[in-house]
Amino acid sequence: MKINWKVRLKNPYFIVQIILAIGAPLLAYYGLTAQDLTTWGSVFNLIWDALSNPYVLGLIFVSVFNALNDPVVEGLSDSEQALRYQKPKKRGLR
Template identity: 40%
Template structure:
């Protein structure tokens, strides 16, 4: 599986998704260690987790233009995310 991490780390949706994933992971580890991770109340915490999960869903995706989880040969050569606007 080859992924052009240099470009992925410059792509804003990927960064947002990765940050949201990190927040969810920290919250889960805290809960496992016995820390109260409730933000304001249970409903607000559930809403916050849903928003974070949605951000992860849209941000940490595979390259939709290729089969499988690897980047395309063309995407591996990019120095920055491709701008589709001409």
Template identity: 50%
Template structure:
């Protein structure tokens, strides 16, 4: 998998996607909401239960895979242009219109 990891880890949005890709399938499977996470012990217990459940593990893996791949390219690799970035690319607004 040719992914520009250096740029992705510099992007806060990517981190938010990864957290959601892991946490949300777990919360959904166990029928929990953010409000149910009231202590570090309860979060730890939930993660242990999640890792022991193959359905949850597969759901998390699929969710992470979906967050990793770039739907604008074919396959799972980043485009050649994206591989050349040193920092996350910022679009320049088109001021000509």
């Protein structure tokens, strides 16, 4: 599996997508909103509860997998073109 991590990590949309891929299943499973996480203790308790729950870990794994997978390329790798990028491609440019 070849993924151009260097370029993906430079793309703020990718970072937000991964954060949401982890956070959304957590909040949904435990019936919380972001407003419920008002202390670091509550955040760490939520993380510990999630790490102790195989079902929640499975939900997070599937969510992150969907965020990483490029559906227009066969398999789990980036396209050969995407692997050559040095920075995220601008929209509208070929």
